[in-house]
Amino acid sequence: MLVDEGGRKFPVVAKKGMTEVRRLGVIDGDKLCRLSLGDRLDVGGRRFVVLRPSLNDLLSMIERKAQIITAKDSFLIPLHLDIACGSRVVEAGVGSGALTLVLLKAVSPEGRVFSYELRADHADVARRYVEMSGDGACWEPHLGDVCTEDLPKDVDAVVLDMPTPWDALANAVKALRAGGHICCYVPNANQLEQLVNAMRGSGLTEVYSFETIQREMVVHEGGVRPSFENLGHTGYLAFGRKV
Ligand SMILES: C[S@@+](CC[C@H](N)C(=O)[O-])C[C@H]1O[C@@H](n2cnc3c(N)ncnc32)[C@H](O)[C@@H]1O
Secondary structure (H helix, E strand, O other), X not given: OEEEOOOOEEOOOOOOOEEEEOOOEEEEHXXXXXXXXXXEEEEOOEEEEEOOOOHHHHHHHOOOOOOOOOHHHHOHHHHHOOOOOOOEEEEEOOOOOHHHHHHHHHHOOOOEEEEEEOOHHHHHHHHHHHHHHOOHHHEEEEEOOOOOOOOOOOEEEXXXXXXXXXXXXXXXXXXXXXXXXXXXXXXXXXXXXXXXXHHHHOOOEEEEEEOOOEOOEEEEOOEEEEOOOOEOOOOEEEEEEOO
């Protein structure tokens, strides 16, 4: 990625020839390819440093075709679903792929993430960021409806982030191994009520839900306070387990 003097970050795949960088314009790829990490690059009178993006950098730069699951929520999902290196996970929908990146990091290098998405334009955005993450070898994307597709069997976990997750529960529960976990993410409280009732009705146990509030602190000498620009409500996470 290129980082400007104001700390703004721009993802770029280093390749020869004129290279388009989103929100920045076209840069000379030959020049970029000759640089090492930490080197300076001048573009149109602006100064940039070349760095390899961390997972958090990629998530902050991701193009939002659809609403993404932000890091304060997504990083809790592998913990509550007991996802680790080697796990097999089904996910839907893919959207811009923000959650996909977190799941891939958790299962890599030996696991598998099977992602289902209805819209090709959303899947294309996700594909670009998965390529940049370097964890693409563990990814199996599918264009299709998670409610009706033939899902892989005996998976360790399922994550549903789609407008009507209750419609996919029957197929998702069928895909889970005994003891496997499921998480659904919904932005609205009325959706959460419908979802949790449906999860209980699907025979899932250990059903619980929460939202996470993260308060950034502004720290100056002699002045420490919560930021005025808090990331407020994003969504509710609901969990369950097949026993
Ligand atoms: C909110 S976005 C997902 C965002 C994603 N989790 C992220 O963190 O970037 C919801 C996505 O679900 C997809 N979707 C809706 N219904 C679906 C279904 N039945 N099967 C697969 N994908 C579906 C939509 O096309 C949309 O891209």
